Amino acid sequence: MEVLRDNLDECGLPGAVAAVGERWTLMILRAAFNGVRNFEDFLALLGIARNILANRLAKLVELAIMERVPMQDDRRKVEYRLTDKGIDLLPALLALRQWGEKHGLGVPSNPVLTDSRDNLPIELIRLHAADGRVIEWRDLHWL
Numbered sequence: 001m002e003v004l005r006d007n008l009d010e011c012g013l014p015g016a017v018a019a020v021g022e023r024w025t026l027m028i029l030r031a032a033f034n035g036v037r038n039f040e041d042f043l044a045l046l047g048i049a050r051n052i053l054a055n056r057l058a059k060l061v062e063l064a065i066m067e068r069v070p071m072q073d074d075r076r077k078v079e080y081r082l083t084d085k086g087i088d089l090l091p092a093l094l095a096l097r098q099w100g101e102k103h104g105l106g107v108p109s110n111p112v113l114t115d116s117r118d119n120l121p122i123e124l125i126r127l128h129a130a131d132g133r134v135i136e137w138r139d140l141h142w143l
Helices: 012-020 023-033 039-046 050-062 090-103
Strands: 066-070 078-082
Touching: 012 023, 023 039, 023 050, 023 078, 023 090, 039 050, 039 078, 050 066, 050 078
Parallel strands: none
Antiparallel strands: 066 078
16 A cells, blocks of 8 residues: 555644544533533533533534524523534544444443434444445545
């Protein structure tokens, strides 16, 4: 395989890692995908320090990954909701989770993520060619 000489400034990975690559940010996103929206609920669920949570949520809002939405019953309070940009992170988070389950502590998936239509677990996140076939790392090359 030919070694690619490239410019990191022209790659999306460094920016993505800077945006969401910190442990607490990933745990906040995991909680948000599981329906957590309230600051106090994030705090209780994650066991994170209040100032760190506030900082990470502010960064996610600044990056338009989450948005602050006034609560219907009390306009003085806000909910943190994933934006479309944030929802687009789901495959990456699931791939990281699946990798961790395979190579991490060997803990089973809990909770198990299933398709709501048939309640069967989702498949592994995989790479697909333009024609839909599953491809591996060795099938790739950079242009």
